[in-house]
Amino acid sequence: MTEAAVGARESVVDEPRRTLEVYRWMLWSRLFEEECGRRNPRWFPVEGEEATIVGSFFDLRPDDVAAPHYRGPFVVYAMRGAEPWRLAAQALGRSDGYSRGRSVPFSGPLSVNIVPWVAGDLGTTLGVATGAGLAFAYEGSDRVCVVSFGDGTANRGDFHENLNLAACWNLPVVYVCQHNGWAISESAESYLPAPIAARAAGYGMPGESVDGNDVDAVRETVGRAVQRARRGDGPSLIEARTYRLGGHWSADRSPYRAAGAAEPWRAREPLAAFAARLKEAGLADSDALSELTQQLQAEVTEAFARAERSPEPGPDELGWEAPP
Amino acid sequence: MSRVTFAEALVGAIADEMRRDPDVFLIGQDIGPFGGAMQGARGLFDEFGPRRVRDAPISESAMVGAAIGAALQGKRPIVEISFGEFLPCAMNQIVLQAANLRYMTDGDARVPVTIRTRVGDGPYRGHPQSYEAWFAHVPGLKVVMPSTPADARGLMTAAIRDDDPVLVFEQMFLYHAIRDEVPDGEHVVPIGPARLARAGLDVTVVATAWMVHRALEAARQLATEGIDVEVIDLRSLAPWDDDMVLRSVHKTGRLVVAHEAWKVGGIGAEIAAAVAERAFSHLRAPIARVGAPSIPIPSAAPLRTRVIPSAEQIGDAVRVTARDAGPAV
Numbered sequence: 001m002t003e004a005a006v007g008a009r010e011s012v013v014d015e016p017r018r019t020l021e022v023y024r025w026m027l028w029s030r031l032f033e034e035e036c037g038r039r040n041p042r043w044f045p046v047e048g049e050e051a052t053i054v055g056s057f058f059d060l061r062p063d064d065v066a067a068p069h070y071r072g073p074f075v076v077y078a079m080r081g082a083e084p085w086r087l088a089a090q091a092l093g094r095s096d097g098y099s100r101g102r103s104v105p106f107s108g109p110l111s112v113n114i115v116p117w118v119a120g121d122l123g124t125t126l127g128v129a130t131g132a133g134l135a136f137a138y139e140g141s142d143r144v145c146v147v148s149f150g151d152g153t154a155n156r157g158d159f160h161e162n163l164n165l166a167a168c169w170n171l172p173v174v175y176v177c178q179h180n181g182w183a184i185s186e187s188a189e190s191y192l193p194a195p196i197a198a199r200a201a202g203y204g205m206p207g208e209s210v211d212g213n214d215v216d217a218v219r220e221t222v223g224r225a226v227q228r229a230r231r232g233d234g235p236s237l238i239e240a241r242t243y244r245l246g247g248h249w250s251a252d253r254s255p256y257r258a259a260g261a262a263e264p265w266r267a268r269e270p271l272a273a274f275a276a277r278l279k280e281a282g283l284a285d286s287d288a289l290s291e292l293t294q295q296l297q298a299e300v301t302e303a304f305a306r307a308e309r310s311p312e313p314g315p316d317e318l319g320w321e322a323p324p
Numbered sequence: 325m326s327r328v329t330f331a332e333a334l335v336g337a338i339a340d341e342m343r344r345d346p347d348v349f350l351i352g353q354d355i356g357p358f359g360g361a362m363q364g365a366r367g368l369f370d371e372f373g374p375r376r377v378r379d380a381p382i383s384e385s386a387m388v389g390a391a392i393g394a395a396l397q398g399k400r401p402i403v404e405i406s407f408g409e410f411l412p413c414a415m416n417q418i419v420l421q422a423a424n425l426r427y428m429t430d431g432d433a434r435v436p437v438t439i440r441t442r443v444g445d446g447p448y449r450g451h452p453q454s455y456e457a458w459f460a461h462v463p464g465l466k467v468v469m470p471s472t473p474a475d476a477r478g479l480m481t482a483a484i485r486d487d488d489p490v491l492v493f494e495q496m497f498l499y500h501a502i503r504d505e506v507p508d509g510e511h512v513v514p515i516g517p518a519r520l521a522r523a524g525l526d527v528t529v530v531a532t533a534w535m536v537h538r539a540l541e542a543a544r545q546l547a548t549e550g551i552d553v554e555v556i557d558l559r560s561l562a563p564w565d566d567d568m569v570l571r572s573v574h575k576t577g578r579l580v581v582a583h584e585a586w587k588v589g590g591i592g593a594e595i596a597a598a599v600a601e602r603a604f605s606h607l608r609a610p611i612a613r614v615g616a617p618s619i620p621i622p623s624a625a626p627l628r629t630r631v632i633p634s635a636e637q638i639g640d641a642v643r644v645t646a647r648d649a650g651p652a653v
């Protein structure tokens with residue numbers, strides 16, 4: 001990614017090449033994550049949330065830090081240069097995975113400037129991401145950190161402490177809530193009496209709500225907040241409204257959700273809408289899009305095939321003190 | 325007697341206490357229609373409804389703090405922390421508020437709060453770290469960790485009825501794996517006394533939760549080799565049954581402690597130290613400790629399997645201890 005392409009952009013109606021690249025990554029995420037779900041009934045489905053995820057991180061500079069939410073972070077790692085087959089190995093817990101089977105499966109390589117997932121305690125990555133912002137402010141650099149987290153995670157005390165600290169110290173951090181309406185079986189109405197974006201006022205930072213299924217809108221809103229942070233004007237809070245179309249995990253049929261509740265959102269799922277717009281704008285026709293799907297599916301299949309040839313981590317890979 | 329799983333026994337105890345005492349209620353994530361993590365609250369919402377089975381935001385510190393506050397107002401809340409890995413989020417409330425209130429108010433304040441949580445390896449294969457020893461370290465907290473459905477029911481009941489804060493550690497491997505006899509009706513297992521899981525003459529093994537089963541497995545093998553192992557299921561970590569352990573060591577002169585949690589600073593270290601302090605002259609061999617090595621419990625199954633103590637490891641520790649011929653007392 002070139003630096004010129006970043007930050008200065010006012011609108012995402014930018015060159016067709018970049019628009020197509022965004023589409024490509026959203027589709028890659030859909031296919032890659034589906035493959036994970038097929039192999040692991042405990043995988044956390046991402047379907048429907050791709051516009052928020054890709055839109056929040058696509059325009060970052062390579063030297064910025066990305067701290068994506070646990071649901072769907074692989075595309076963020078991949079956009080920043082992680083190797084798909086090693087991400088597949090990470091998902092499968094194999095030796096060639098970036099954590100070699102040690103961390104939770106949804107982690108990635110530090111070399112691409114991310115905040116890794118080690119355990120599954122939600123909310124703590126907000127602190128580590130804020131710390132990236134602290135380092136950048138301390139250095140006087142114009143790097144920024146974007147961190148995303150769920151609408152459920154927003155109720156951890158870490159949310160409050162970190163947003164307040166970032167505001168007090170004017171840190172270059174953009175907090176993006178990947179608001180998918182659910183926290184396992186609980187619906188957001190039950191744990192969010194007020195919109196998350198409205199909390200920003202209490203911390204003295206800008207807060208904005210955006211349609212999380214509209215990737216252009218997400219890029220534009222996050223992009224503005226990133227520019228603000230880069231200029232040294234401090235943190236922002238963005239609430240991207242999207243929807244968890246699948247279960248909490250792949251095998252979860254969501255019996256706690258009213259029948260048909262997901263349907264209006266399924267009709268608005270971001271990939272189909274994006275594809276329609278691409279066709280309308282003359283950027284791609286049906287043939288080109290189905291060709292792209294086939295090509296990406298082949299890449300994903302190949303990545304998993306290679307990952308499966310990676311051995312299970314052996315006892316000698318435990319590290320540290322060997323068991324007695 | 326009914327044959328129930330470990331999870332069903334826990335839920336049964338909570339349901340019975342909620343029927344018996346209108347001040348008992350449950351706070352947790354996904355305990356409503358979903359039925360709790362690993363179905364550990366199954367059916368409670370249907371029976372008791374949203375006033376008494378309260379789905380909470382992901383706010384562990386507030387959940388425990390609110391439970392303590394409600395307890396000071398005469399309620400007897402149970403807080404479900406879905407997995408032990410999230411206990412640290414609520415640490416202040418547990419170790420500084422819940423633990424200290426009674427002592428520091430000279431007994432004016434009582435904190436009848438039960439905190440239940442899931443630890444260890446299990447079918448779900450997530451959140452495997454075991455933190456129970458931290459809480460046994462803190463005065464003012466009671467800590468229980470059952471290994472059988474009957475004790476799960478009895479200790480949960482005792483925890484809810486206790487006027488002090490009690491943490492109930494529910495080992496996940498045991499959750500659905502065992503179906504066993506549980507007495508019908510009132511069944512209370514007092515907090516403190518251990519359970520003699522197997523009587524033996526040669527070596528004492530003190531174990532917790534899943535490792536009780538592995539110790540018994542090891543004992544069956546060792547019996548064929550002529551080593552008669554006594555297995556004590558500690559089941560209550562704070563307070564713990566020094567009396568039963570010391571009596572057993574007086575008899576066998578040999579002690580092995582075994583738990584799934586890390587060996588360093590584990591509850592086994594406390595037991596080993598107490599036995600060394602108080603029964604040194606009865607020991608005929610060095611005490612052996614079996615626990616996880618000092619590695620964060622890894623995620624991938626082959627690594628985790630290697631870290632968690634096996635029946636073979638317990639067996640090997642017993643063999644070494646049995647071989648070591650100290651002076652007979």
Ligand SMILES: Cc1ncc(C[n+]2csc(CCOP(=O)(O)OP(=O)(O)O)c2C)c(N)n1
Nearest residue numbers: 071120121122150151152153182183184410
């Ligand atoms: C501190 C903590 N508490 C509870 C959990 C258990 N848990 C795992 S995922 C999840 C729901 C998270 O909801 P949200 O943040 O909205 O993200 P989503 O799953 O919707 O993507 C919960 C409660 C956890 N991982 N960490």
